Amino acid sequence: xxxxxxxxxxxxxxxxxxxxxxxxxxxxxxxxxxxxxxxxxxxxxxxxxxxxxxxxxxxxxxxxxxxxxxxxxxxxxxxxxxxxxxxxxxxxxxxxxxxx
Amino acid sequence: xxxxxxxxxxxxxxxxxxxxxxxxxxxxxxxxxxxxxxxxxxxxxxxxxxxxxxxxxxxxxxxxxxxxxxxxxxxxxxxxxxxxxxxxxxxxxxxxxxxxxxxxxxxxxxxxxxxxxxxxxxxxxxxxxxxxxxxxxxxxxxxxxxxxxxxxxxxxxxxxxxxxxxxxxxxxxxxxx
Amino acid sequence: xxxxxxxxxxxxxxxxxxxxxxxxxxxxxxxxxxxxxxxxxxxxxxxxxxxxxxxxxxxxxxxxxxxxxxxxxxxxxxxxxxxxxxxxxxxxxxxxxxxxxxxxxxxxxxxxxxxxxxxxxxxxxxxxxxxxxxxxxxxxxxxxxxxxxxxxxxxxxxxxxxxxxxxxxxxxxxxxxxxxxxxxxxxxxxxxxxxxxxxxxxxxxxxxxxxxxxxxxxxxxxxxxxxxxxxxxxxxxxxxxxxxxxxxxxxxxxxxxxxxxxxxxxxxxxxxxxxxxxxxxxxxxxxxxxxxxxxxxxxxxxxxxxxxxxxxxxxxxxxxxxxxxxxxxxxxxxxxxxxxxxxxxxxxxxxxxxxxxxxxxxxxxxxxxxxxxxxxxxxxxxxxxxxxxxxxxxxxxxxxxxxxxxxxxxxxxxxxxxxxxxxxxxxxxxxxxxxxxxxxxxxxxxxxxxxxxxxxxxxxxxxxxxxxxxxxxxxxxxxxxxxxxxxxxxxxxxxxxxxxxxxxxxxxxxxxxxxxxxxxxxxxxxxxxxxxxxxxxxxxxxxxxxxxxxxxxxxxxxxxxxxxxxxxxxxxxxxxxxxxxxxxxxxxxxxxxxxxxxxxxxxxxxxxxxxxxxxxxxxxxxxxxxxxxxxxxxxxxxxxxxxxxxxxxxxxxxxxxxxxxxxxxxxxxxxxxxxxxxxxxxxxxx
Numbered sequence: 001x002x003x004x005x006x007x008x009x010x011x012x013x014x015x016x017x018x019x020x021x022x023x024x025x026x027x028x029x030x031x032x033x034x035x036x037x038x039x040x041x042x043x044x045x046x047x048x049x050x051x052x053x054x055x056x057x058x059x060x061x062x063x064x065x066x067x068x069x070x071x072x073x074x075x076x077x078x079x080x081x082x083x084x085x086x087x088x089x090x091x092x093x094x095x096x097x098x099x100x
Numbered sequence: 101x102x103x104x105x106x107x108x109x110x111x112x113x114x115x116x117x118x119x120x121x122x123x124x125x126x127x128x129x130x131x132x133x134x135x136x137x138x139x140x141x142x143x144x145x146x147x148x149x150x151x152x153x154x155x156x157x158x159x160x161x162x163x164x165x166x167x168x169x170x171x172x173x174x175x176x177x178x179x180x181x182x183x184x185x186x187x188x189x190x191x192x193x194x195x196x197x198x199x200x201x202x203x204x205x206x207x208x209x210x211x212x213x214x215x216x217x218x219x220x221x222x223x224x225x226x227x228x229x230x231x232x233x234x235x236x237x238x239x240x241x242x243x244x245x246x247x248x249x250x251x252x253x254x255x256x257x258x259x260x261x262x263x264x265x266x267x268x269x270x271x272x273x274x275x276x277x
Numbered sequence: 278x279x280x281x282x283x284x285x286x287x288x289x290x291x292x293x294x295x296x297x298x299x300x301x302x303x304x305x306x307x308x309x310x311x312x313x314x315x316x317x318x319x320x321x322x323x324x325x326x327x328x329x330x331x332x333x334x335x336x337x338x339x340x341x342x343x344x345x346x347x348x349x350x351x352x353x354x355x356x357x358x359x360x361x362x363x364x365x366x367x368x369x370x371x372x373x374x375x376x377x378x379x380x381x382x383x384x385x386x387x388x389x390x391x392x393x394x395x396x397x398x399x400x401x402x403x404x405x406x407x408x409x410x411x412x413x414x415x416x417x418x419x420x421x422x423x424x425x426x427x428x429x430x431x432x433x434x435x436x437x438x439x440x441x442x443x444x445x446x447x448x449x450x451x452x453x454x455x456x457x458x459x460x461x462x463x464x465x466x467x468x469x470x471x472x473x474x475x476x477x478x479x480x481x482x483x484x485x486x487x488x489x490x491x492x493x494x495x496x497x498x499x500x501x502x503x504x505x506x507x508x509x510x511x512x513x514x515x516x517x518x519x520x521x522x523x524x525x526x527x528x529x530x531x532x533x534x535x536x537x538x539x540x541x542x543x544x545x546x547x548x549x550x551x552x553x554x555x556x557x558x559x560x561x562x563x564x565x566x567x568x569x570x571x572x573x574x575x576x577x578x579x580x581x582x583x584x585x586x587x588x589x590x591x592x593x594x595x596x597x598x599x600x601x602x603x604x605x606x607x608x609x610x611x612x613x614x615x616x617x618x619x620x621x622x623x624x625x626x627x628x629x630x631x632x633x634x635x636x637x638x639x640x641x642x643x644x645x646x647x648x649x650x651x652x653x654x655x656x657x658x659x660x661x662x663x664x665x666x667x668x669x670x671x672x673x674x675x676x677x678x679x680x681x682x683x684x685x686x687x688x689x690x691x692x693x694x695x696x697x698x699x700x701x702x703x704x705x706x707x708x709x710x711x712x713x714x715x716x717x718x719x720x721x722x723x724x725x726x727x728x729x730x731x732x733x734x735x736x737x738x739x740x741x742x743x744x745x746x747x748x749x750x751x752x753x754x755x756x757x758x759x760x761x762x763x764x765x766x767x768x769x770x771x772x773x774x775x776x777x778x779x780x781x782x783x784x785x786x787x788x789x790x791x792x793x794x795x796x797x798x799x800x801x802x803x804x805x806x807x808x809x810x811x812x813x814x815x816x817x818x819x820x821x822x823x824x825x826x827x828x829x830x831x832x833x834x835x836x837x838x839x840x841x842x843x844x845x846x847x848x849x850x851x852x853x854x855x856x857x858x859x860x861x862x863x864x865x866x867x868x869x870x871x872x873x874x875x876x877x878x879x880x881x882x883x884x885x886x887x888x889x890x891x892x893x894x895x896x897x898x899x900x901x902x903x904x905x906x907x908x909x910x911x912x913x914x915x916x917x918x919x920x921x922x923x924x925x926x927x928x929x930x931x932x933x934x935x936x937x938x939x940x941x942x943x944x945x946x947x948x949x950x951x952x953x954x955x956x957x958x959x960x961x962x963x
């Protein structure tokens with residue numbers, strides 16, 4: 001039997017990796033991928049907790065998270081496409097018009 | 101025993117693949133690696149007696165979302181990220197930031213682990229409660245989903261609809277409608 | 278019914294103020310005079326009613342409504358007519374009506390709207406003055422007090438396009454204000470002490486107390502009230518506005534600055550006779566200031582060259598007499614002199630107005646002379662008025678002035694008596710100097726050109742100038758063709774007023790013939806109940822309330838009075854004789870005296886430089902502090918600096934902060950990340 005803590009540690013590491021990716025990468029697509037990593041990490045911890053408590057609620061939440069992640073990925077990618085058409089670049093630093 | 105090995109294997113694949121994802125230059129490779137990571141996670145879900153979630157992970161995440169990413173990358177035919185040249189042009193970029201980001205990530209891991217260790221009874225083995233059958237079946241999930249969380253379910257369906265319309269509108273080529 | 282007395286003039290004000298611009302002159306002027314006459318009629322009726330009551334209960338009251346009801350403090354808007362008030366309302370409405378009638382002719386050259394404006398102000402003034410004298414408590418009196426101050430400002434500055442007139446109006450208002458400040462303080466002190474502001478209640482509360490031996494509450498309060506009176510009634514130190522007030526139209530000078538407003542201070546002291554008699558220190562101050570002012574003003578009046586200014590200083594001097602009377606405890610005598618003075622001073626002012634009117638604006642007596650034949654009515658009324666003010670026996674001024682002097686002497690103030698006698702001599706002398714220079718001899722044009730720096734600037738030359746430009750500006754040498762050729766005497770309206778007032782100057786005094794001459798001092802007896810507390814009668818009160826009666830055992834009674842009367846008659850006649858000798862026969866003596874004592878002459882001509890002293894010590898320092906210190910220093914630097922500085926700080930801060938908006942998404946994400954780490958760390962730490 002694997003203790004709950006192990007799952008949570010895995011989840012934590014995944015989350016940290018995802019955050020680092022958002023911060024460090026300079027490609028919009030990769031940033032979105034890192035966000036997906038973060039969401040998955042959270043999913044994992046939800047399912048683990050749900051199992052530890054013996055309810056099915058963890059899976060329900062995961063279900064919703066996945067749905068929202070899908071919607072968000074779709075819209076986000078649509079925006080990336082639009083941005084790319086505008087600037088021919090996927091570097092987030094190319095889009096700095098909304099500044100002081 | 102085998103469970104433990106399986107766990108470590110799957111967990112290792114997931115973590116390593118994710119770490120590699122954020123390190124790749126070519127987004128194609130990142131996507132492939134992420135699919136691998138998702139597969140490993142799916143295995144972890146099965147270990148957690150959540151077959152429905154595992155299947156959803158494979159179908160939805162690895163199958164749909166990642167494919168979408170793939171399509172977009174191929175559609176855009178994006179140039180490779182050229183960090184060095186951009187750094188010279190843009191004054192806000194400095195090499196120290198990368199190291200700083202890694203440090204922060206490490207810090208975050210430490211914090212999260214520290215937090216987790218202070219939570220009670222995380223040492224207890226999962227699955228010690230023997231009600232795996234009650235919670236793992238799709239029927240059980242469906243029952244709760246359509247009774248207690250039916251409102252959220254319906255709301256989510258509207259959310260997907262909105263996202264679909266939004267994606268179509270945003271990505272449409274101007275003047276081509 | 279009492280309320281109608283001030284209400285009629287108020288109505289006249291409302292009509293003239295609102296509709297005046299479209300009303301023809303006859304209507305606005307006629308209406309104004311009519312309401313005054315109506316008020317006079319009502320006053321007569323009310324006084325008749327008061328007289329029909331027994332002497333000890335001669336009070337008629339009308340409460341209009343409860344004004345202040347705050348906890349235990351109740352103050353009603355009450356009008357009260359007692360003997361003192363009855364004298365005042367008859368004087369105000371009677372002489373006021375005459376002056377309104379006079380004004381209809383005097384101001385006839387004005388435009389319709391200006392004419393109506395003048396009468397609206399005049400009516401408003403009458404309304405306020407009546408409120409002042411009818412008020413039953415300090416607050417109602419103060420309404421009237423402030424109101425007449427306002428109307429004085431409005432009327433002095435009536436020709437406000439002229440800088441000197443508007444300046445004079447402002448000066449009057451500001452100087453009055455200083456007095457009013459003291460008045461308010463005194464009122465508050467009395468309220469603290471007695472818990473009420475009603476005159477009768479204060480009087481009955483004070484009556485049983487003994488006279489204050491040290492400087493206590495009563496003395497301080499009455500002293501403050503007296504300072505207010507010096508402002509309103511032009512005594513030292515706040516008299517400086519009255520000579521400048523001659524910038525206003527002459528009927529205004531007659532009504533406000535001779536007969537009514539300036540007597541408000543005297544009335545106020547008379548109203549609070551019980552209070553003042555319990556504060557002997559204040560009484561001494563009152564008497565000394567009164568006598569000093571009388572003497573000082575008399576000396577200044579001796580050398581002035583503007584006809585109205587001579588009369589102005591004469592007013593100040595006579596007011597000094599009234600205050601002297603109040604100060605020695607002879608309240609009835611003071612009011613008696615107020616009453617007779619109203620007649621002859623109004624007569625004199627209106628007469629001077631007729632002269633100015635006839636000479637088309639000339640006011641310098643050095644340019645006059647030989648008017649006796651051309652202006653008979655004016656001359657004879659003016660002469661009667663002058664005889665009265667000089668104190669010639671048989672005319673009104675003699676009885677009242679004499680009573681004051683007698684009371685002063687009888688109460689033991691010999692020095693003040695001497696000052697009074699000297700003033701009497703000066704009065705006779707300068708008044709008849711005025712008569713002889715104005716009406717006798719040949720028409721002269723002696724006044725030097727207006728730009729003479731040593732002379733007091735005769736700005737009053739321009740006081741008859743109506744609002745349009747190009748009027749009758751006299752200048753030396755341009756009037757030589759005027760002599761007697763088209764002099765017209767006072768028109769009917771003006772003549773009526775002059776004659777009635779002259780008659781009054783003769784007959785008014787007979788109301789108060791002292792016992793020593795066989796009369797029974799009707800006026801004094803009439804007024805006596807007003808000067809004592811109603812409920813309590815102790816020996817002290819009765820001694821205060823009795824006026825005009827010689828104190829047996831103090832100064833020998835009737836004999837002293839008669840001999841003093843003889844002395845003052847001799848003084849009066851010798852003054853007239855002196856004036857006749859110098860200015861009728863040997864005019865060069867006056868000029869020689871002036872050149873022999875040039876310093877003294879200049880001192881008197883420039884009114885002892887009091888205005889200049891005030892300006893240097895009070896006005897300029899205040900102006901400098903305000904302008905440099907308060908305005909430039911505090912307002913510009915501190916206050917504006919704070920406001921602008923706040924704006925600058927905000928601007929600077931926001932300039933700094935907006936650099937956070939770099940537009941780079943990664944920077945935002947990075948800051949989010951850092952924030953998460955920090956917050957998580959913080960919570961884990963705790």
